Amino acid sequence: MTATNGFFERLTDAGQDPRFSNVCGSVRFDIRDGGHLEQWLLDIDHGRMRVTRSGGPATTVIQVSAQVADAMARGEVNGLAAITRGEILVDGDLSLALRIGRLFPREPEPPRRDDPDSGT
Template structure:
């Protein structure tokens, strides 16, 4: 199991996150590894999280390489910094894309200043 699939599995198991009680929206992650495209869709309805796989439409689409997605899922890459570097492309609600950064793990210790806040 990859760190990315483990990340989405954790969201599925958790099912609810009180930090998102005022959030409604959907985010599709288009994760590319060469010619392979993996798509995960996260639906948030007042904190209730539902994860599915597939190309379902979403209000926000995040396009990222498998390498960057893996690093984010391990807490090694800050999503905002990756957006600024052009490693992540966001179509749709940028505010929602930035807000879900709280779902990603943070790297331990102050030496990883690039991992402060996820996507």
């Protein structure tokens, strides 16, 4: 499982985020890995989060490479900085895209003890 998949699964499991209680809108993530396109649709209704794998219409569309999406999901890349560098393209409501940045970890998560790549 990629870090991006884990990120969206955590959003699905959480279901609600009080930081978004005044937010209604949708964000589609178009994530490219070479010639492969993976799409995730995040619907926000007063803090209720619903995530689906869909290419449907959205208030905001975020285009990003799989590498940058995974790095953001691990807390290694700041979304605003990535937008500034042109690594993320936003079409639609930029303020909603910037708010979505709050959902991503702010710093890398420590390796889990059961992670074979952690060396423990």
